[in-house]
Amino acid sequence: MANKTLLINRVAVSTFFFVNGFLYANWTSRLPELQRFFGLNNAQLGSVLFCIALGSMAAMPFAGWLGSKFGSDNIVKIASLLFCVAIPLVAISQNEWVIRLCFFFLGATSGSMDVTMNGQAVLVERLWGKIIFSSFHGIFSIGMAIGAATGGIFSNFQISLISHLVIIGFFGVLLVLWASTKLIKDIPMETEIVVSEEKTDKLLALKTILPFGIIAFCCMTGEGAMVDWSAIFMNKVIGESEVLSAWAFGTFGVAMTIGRIFGDYFTLNLGKQKLMLIDAILAILGLGITIVFVSVWSTFVGFFLVGLGLSTIVPIVFSSAGNLKNISPSAGISMATSIGYTGFFIGPPTIGYLAEAFGLRVGLGFVLFLFVLMAGILLFILRKK
Incomplete structure (x- = not known):
């Protein structure tokens, strides 16, 4: 029962x-x-x-x-x-x-x-x-x-x-x-602890979640970029039709769904930090292929790899944030989402400004830099353990 x-x-x-x-x-x-x-x-x-x-x-x-x-x-x-x-x-x-x-x-x-x-x-x-x-x-x-x-x-x-x-x-x-x-x-959560101790717990929780929040920021900037710019990249940079451009975004979405369906299996077998590092490498590889090799098939392959790479990072970050000690799941998750969604909303306009000035490939290069930063943070966390 x-x-x-x-x-x-x-x-x-x-x-x-x-x-x-x-x-x-x-x-x-x-x-x-x-x-x-x-x-x-x-x-x-x-x-x-x-x-x-x-x-x-x-x-x-x-x-x-x-x-x-x-x-x-x-x-x-x-x-x-x-x-x-x-x-x-x-x-x-x-x-x-x-x-x-x-x-x-x-x-x-x-x-x-x-x-x-x-x-x-x-x-x-x-x-x-x-x-x-x-x-x-x-x-x-x-x-x-x-x-x-x-x-x-x-x-x-x-x-x-x-x-x-x-x-x-x-x-x-x-x-x-x-x-x-x-x-x-x-x-x-009970609030019987002394106020100074409560503040200390929250500060420790914030310090713990901050690296994961930055990871979420980098990841969700990438998600926002794919949502807003993948079809435009296929249409304007590659020069293909609007129908094929829509499929470019669809490729990213399908990869995200596949990655999330099987994400729990790989998290269980590889561990959270190791899987996120592999995800970051996939995202770097995928976006790198997209930017460097300007063709229809390299764009499809690249966006698919980016979708796989980004698929499980945010769920893992939210799960980690929701399981912090001395803080409720909703409060921990709100910390991570507040940082992460900043990237989702602010990232795409930033890419637009860069694209207007230097071209969309350079704009997406900004996202590639964030993926490298994300991988560096994860590598640091793994070595620290």
Whole structure:
């Protein structure tokens, strides 16, 4: 019975990861239509989308604190339902300031959901008794893939934006309501220790997680670069069609999903730090091939290797952050996500500036430098052990 209950807990937490990826991919798949609906040029759209980053970065530390105080199981329910509500809100108005507010709300709810569902994943992994963390992120990637396909179907049948987003938002609510009844009770951490000792514990935790946070920053900068620039690289640098360019990003996404599905197996057999070092080397090799050998096939091979390399780094970092002593899973994860997502949101615009001045190959060279830095930190951690 206990094993059956734990399996249900795992399925429930996986549902949150699926909903997050599924809903997010649905609205992003129709972003060109949203841009026309808003009547914004590319620069204005970029400014509006940055509100998502601001919302996420503002909410993540707060969500970590709330998870520590009230339990991740309680906060993830609220954050997830609000996220489902936020999805259709992005298409309710053409007023630029209302749009900015809705996108800020979308980012805040998505970021809060991200922190607290990862906190629940840590608890499931602890009770499961073996490494399973990467599988949750694999479910997220599967949700993204299905969500993108679903968005394409709605678009193909010319279903209105608001109808589409309301339908999938309602579907998300149904899944969240079911999963919310099957979560693990997260007991808030006791606060009986002296304030000075509490500060010391948090400082030690921050010092411990900082190297992993930097690793997450480097990794998520790479993820953001692939999301925003892989198709453009194939189109502008290689000179191929938009269809083939979309496949370039798809190659990266498929590799990420494969890597996360098998990530727990390799983590168990190789260890966290060793696997991350191998991942970093794969990412360096893949992006190096892409930049140096400018051809269709080298780009496909390179992006596939980058996807494999980046696939398990963030799940491992989040798992490590969520298992720090004297700090709750949500608080530890919020530290790592706050640092990591900075790279995801700030990295792609930085690449854009470099690409404008020196070309996209140089822009991606900045990401390659971060991958080398990431490998250096991991090598230092391994030697220190």
